[in-house]
Amino acid sequence: MVMDPTEWDVLLCPNLYGDMVSDLAAGLVGSLGLCPSGMYGEEYAVFEPCHGSAPDIAGKDMANPISQVLSGAMLLRHLGENEAAVRIETALEKVAKKGPAFLTPDLGGSASTTVMTDAIIAEL
């Protein structure tokens, strides 16, 4: 995976290896701030970011919303709204390409959570 991450598609893992592999994959993407998750039962589903609550930046309009937004895209797919999910992901990619003015500080940018979110919405 570290020598050629592009070689892999779906990685089906038992619990322990999956713990390792999913954290490795998040590192390869560059930040836990970019990683959503879905947890599924027979009838239930939960969607949430991979990262923690970051209390040190709470209330400062600094947090990176990407993982929560992508968790929202997973939610849409779960509900069958694939097209809307794709639109969110496409909008996000466009914003990411726009540069530091639209990225939160953890990604090396200067945007607030609000500015970044507005930019994503503008691209939808």
Added chain:
Amino acid sequence: MIRSARVLATRNHPRHLSTKSYRVLQMNGDGVGAEIVGAAERVLEATGVNFEWTKMEMGYENYEKTGEVIGEQHLQAFEDIKVLFKGPLTIPPGKNPYTELRGRKFTSGNQVIRKVFELYANVRPAKSLPGIVSRFQNVDVLVVRENTEDVYTGEEKWVDKDTVEGTKRITRKASTRIAKTAFELASKAGRKRVTAVHKANVCKQADGLFLEVCGEVSKDYPSIEFDEQLADSLLTKMVMDPTEWDVLLCPNLYGDMVSDLAAGLVGSLGLCPSGMYGEEYAVFEPCHGSAPDIAGKDMANPISQVLSGAMLLRHLGENEAAVRIETALEKVAKKGPAFLTPDLGGSASTTVMTDAIIAEL
């Protein structure tokens, strides 16, 4: 068949040499083994350190010739000589025969040695070589992996036709000796920090014991910083900043994952040596396999075997010679594709690369 050869160092090296001579058991293994062990032997000899090599054959090719992968005579030689320098073995799944020795059954020649001699520490340095392209730079970690217990006990049972249960075993004894190995190696190598890798948040008792023991051992080494890290987020952090890590002290399973990750960060298994240590015994060999597809073609990358030779030198107390090998290797790596083997994007043969390393010593 044992062929014993007293080989004295050639005296073309200008440094003064001790008259001390080290007895080392040498086995080529399979595939490219003969070429890379031969290359590494040349480099080791060129440092001026004196070796008395006892050479034997083991592995799949030996099995094809003699009917056994490894025999009692190998074990006796190792009991006597205690240090083994070997190449990789070919272990064809499904074809590799079981070996029965001393009343036990083993799945491979490597397993025989590891278990009979209770080699409890699997040590894998992973260091970036300048001039060799990798996504990651400046990696320099030492993974110290417990090699006898944890989830790899092999103790599994079918509870019913749909359920298997396995045993994860952590003992104070195994944890203590692997922790001591990590701190001793760190201390000898001048390394500053040992990080215990665990998932004691989940495996509260098993990994909790491991962590507790590591902490106790750390108190005997006050000049070395000790901390701990969850195994899963360690992997995230290693790919995001490999340079943050020094010695990674791991139980068996996490160590397996972490050492392979570290090899990937350095860019190639072809750059990674390993040492396996027991109470009185040590084995040094590359991390990679026997590469039968390029055997006999003078193409194999000798670096991992040469670096395994540097680990051997350190084990013998010949640190200065080990550093000279590593320095020579770095110089050659910087010289570019004319001196690198094809797997590294170069055009050199094993021989050309080896000669270049020797010239830089």
